[in-house]
Amino acid sequence: MEKIKNVAIVGVGLIGGSIGLALKKYLSSVTVTGVGRNVKRLKLAKQKHCIDKFTTDLKEGVKDADIIIISVPVDLTPKFIISVLPYVKDDSIIIDVASVKTEIIKAIKQKIIAIRKTKKINFVGCHPLAGLEKSGFEYAKENLFENSVCVICYDKTLCSKEALKKIKFLWQTMKTNIVELEPQKHDKILALTSHMLHLISYILAKQINSKKEYLKFTAGAYRDMTRIAASNPEMWTQICYMNRNFVKKELESFIKIATKVLKYLNDFNKLKKFLTSAYKLKVENRTSSK
Numbered sequence: 266m267e268k269i270k271n272v273a274i275v276g277v278g279l280i281g282g283s284i285g286l287a288l289k290k291y292l293s294s295v296t297v298t299g300v301g302r303n304v305k306r307l308k309l310a311k312q313k314h315c316i317d318k319f320t321t322d323l324k325e326g327v328k329d330a331d332i333i334i335i336s337v338p339v340d341l342t343p344k345f346i347i348s349v350l351p352y353v354k355d356d357s358i359i360i361d362v363a364s365v366k367t368e369i370i371k372a373i374k375q376k377i378i379a380i381r382k383t384k385k386i387n388f389v390g391c392h393p394l395a396g397l398e399k400s401g402f403e404y405a406k407e408n409l410f411e412n413s414v415c416v417i418c419y420d421k422t423l424c425s426k427e428a429l430k431k432i433k434f435l436w437q438t439m440k441t442n443i444v445e446l447e448p449q450k451h452d453k454i455l456a457l458t459s460h461m462l463h464l465i466s467y468i469l470a471k472q473i474n475s476k477k478e479y480l481k482f483t484a485g486a487y488r489d490m491t492r493i494a495a496s497n498p499e500m501w502t503q504i505c506y507m508n509r510n511f512v513k514k515e516l517e518s519f520i521k522i523a524t525k526v527l528k529y530l531n532d533f534n535k536l537k538k539f540l541t542s543a544y545k546l547k548v549e550n551r552t553s554s555k
Contacts, residue, residue, distance in 0.1 A: 267331075267356075267431070269292065269295055269331050269332060269431065269434075269435065270294070270295060270296065270331055271295070271296050271298065271329050271330045271331050271332075272288060272295055272296070272297050272298070272330060272331065272332045272333075272334065273297075273298045273299075273300055273326050273327045273330035273332070273333045273334065274297060274298070274299050274300065274316065274334045274336055275300040275301075275323070275326065275327070275333065275334065275335050275336060275337060275345055275349070276300075276301065276335065276336035276337040276345075277299040277300075277301055277306070277307065277310045277315055277316060277319075277336070277402050278336060278400055278401055278402055278405075279396065279397060279399065279400050279401060279402065279404050279405055279409075280336050280362050280393065280395075280396065280409075281299070281315075281334065281336035281362075281402070281405075282310055282313070282315040282316075282401075282402030282405030283315075283395075283405040283406055283407065283409035283410065284334060284336070284362075284410075284439070285297045285299065285310075285314075285315035285316050285405070286313075286314065286315055286405055286406065286407035286409075287407050287408070287409070287410060287438075287439040288439070289314055289317075289407070290407045291438045291439060291440075292438055296317050296318070297315075297316045297317050297318075298316060298317065298318050298319065298320065298326050298327075298330065299311070299315065299316035299318070299319040299320075299326075300319070300320060300321070300322075300323060300326035300327065301319065301321065302321055304319075304321060306402070307319035307321070309402070309403075310402045313402060313403075313405070315402050315405055323348060323349065323352065324351075324352040327349045327352050327353050327357075328352050328353070328354060329354065330353065330354075330357060331356075331357060331358070332357070332358050332359075332360065332431070332432070332435065333349055333353055333357060333358070333359045333360070334360055334361075334362065335349070335359065335360065335361045335362070335363075336361075336362050338499075338500060338503055339363045339364055339365055339369070339500070339503045339504050339507055340503045340507065342361050342363045342369050343368075343369050343372035343373050346359055346361060346369075346373045346377075346388065347372075347373055347376050350376065350377070350380050350386065353386055355384060355385040355386070356385045356386075356387075356428075357386055357387070358386075358387040358388070358389060358424070358428045358431060358432060359386065359387065359388045359389075360388070360389045360390070360391045360432060361390060361391060362391055362392060362393055363390075363392065364392060364455060364459065364460070364504045364508075365452055365455075365504055365507045365508045366390050366392065366416075366418045366448035366449075366451045366452055367448040367449050367451075367452045367508075368507050368508075369390065370390055370418065370420065370423075370448050373388065374420070374422070374423065377423050378422055378423070381423075385425075387423065387424040387425055387428035387429075388420075388423040388424055389417060389418075389419060389423075389424050389428065389429060389432045390417065390418035390419075390420075390448065391415060391416070391417055391418075391432065391436070392415065392416040392418075392451065392455075393410050393413060393414075393415045393416075393436070393441060394413050394414045394415065394416065394459075395409050395410050395413040395441075396409075397409075398492055398493050398494075398495040398496045399495075400496075400497050400500070408440075410436070410439045410440060410441045411439070411440040411441075412440060412441075412442070413441050413442070414441065414442050414443075414444055415436045415441040415442070415443050415444070416443075416444050416445075416446050416451050417429075417432065417433065417436075417443055417444070417445050417446075418445075418446060418447065418448045418451055419445055452508050452511050453511045455508070455511075456508055456511035456512045456514070456515045457515045460501075460504055460505050460508055460511075460512045460515075461512055461515040461516055461519060462493070463493055463494075463496065463501050463504075463505070464501075464505060464512070464516065465519070466490060466491055466492070466493045466494040467494045467498070467501070469490050469491050469494070470491040470494035473487065473491070525539070526539060
């Protein structure tokens, strides 16, 4: 496998910045170029060692890169992937890190297939399942991805086996556990395990914070259940809207269960049975995952 020498990160935020820090830790010979619009913030990202150098010129930033990482808001991801296509070199690999895959790959697939007829480029959809409720490179961590799962959505029409091997190496170097999924399978799973959970957290935050006089009576349960409601609402609007078909199904399923629990509040035994079954599932899964 050819050595990775240059990596470009388009969008040096929490995820992009954490990738940069991890690359500097585990692949110290790699040169990391940050690409963005705000010179002041790019300078600060360089001072934090998230990147080695930076530019606001997209062409200049990606033209020599072996791997181009698109780490921008999910709704802008297809646009940026398509925008870099004319500038990247032969055998380069473009990856994204977005939380939704089906719509993104659908938007870019034909463009990449067409350009691959004359230019050796590759695209691999990636989603590292790591993050914080905070955003920005200021909160970037070199160990953010350690022991986390990175989902890879591989499409043989968009990527060579050698390129896939290189991207797997990249994420494994950052200590992630790789799982390959079809884009739709990824979106269906994440609708339940992430996207719906954020919506529920926002709902709880809205309900509880609308009664400010109650806040002094909150404790650990409130903090645990509403922590992710401090996440960027614009970002989560984009994610949930883009994956709305799967999110709607999971939310409808949640509402059905909640409606049953509402009835169980009038029946002690049924309520206890439901809570006990949920408790056992949680304990069993916690034990088996160790």
